[in-house]
Amino acid sequence: MDELRKEKENLLLRLRKIEGQIKGIQKMIENDKSCNDVLTQIAAVKAALNKVGAIILEKYSKSCIAEYKNTENEKSIDELIETLLRFIK
Template sequence: MANENSKKKIINRLRTLKGHIAGIEKMVEEGKDCEDILIQIAAVKSSIHKIGTIIVEEHALDCLLREDDDERFDKEKVKKVIKTLINYTK
């Protein structure tokens, strides 16, 4: 997984995301306008995508550029990273 700094950033984004979801729940309970709710849902979707992108990037860097490995890329590691990217973007 990510280094400690990246992990903290991801956790902070996830906590912020929880707050946004709670806000959407409150908007629904209060009968707010559908357009406003959908705007907030779009913002949450964007946040989730950004968090996923950060995690995929960290995974790729961690998997492909480990310091304990030699300089050559391992074909299986590259395939695994590509598969992860494809699954994430579906």
Template structure:
């Protein structure tokens, strides 16, 4: 399935979510379909990371390893984009509707971490 399709499907299910952390007591409520899609992506990324480790163990040419690392970073960025979109469409909107403008500061902090 393409990243665009995964992103579209994740956005379509975002209205049923409310995100948070253990510290705030809020939790994410991803649909089973969204959760499954994210876990599949993360499993693929996990495999890619093991592949990079194996390449280093086998003394693979540095440029080839670096290209694989770039691929892993791109895949992680894709997961991050999906989660950010989901979070903004559901959790952020919900908290703003409740009058909680602190969510904007939280969102900016998170976005700054993601775009380092």
């Protein structure tokens, strides 16, 4: 349970950092910063958000696969595939 709590805290910390980056981008636009600088920060936010998604997807995938191994229920694998397809769009 302690590991789950740490993972959750790590994700929330990452999301708070992303939130700060987005606020920074808003200020950059308000202050007429260069498009290059703004787009660089947007790329950083996208990368950070993709990392959060990848971490969550990894945990979810492991959970679905473990459930399938225990129950051989195709539904868990189908849900995993649907989630993967949504994430990569």
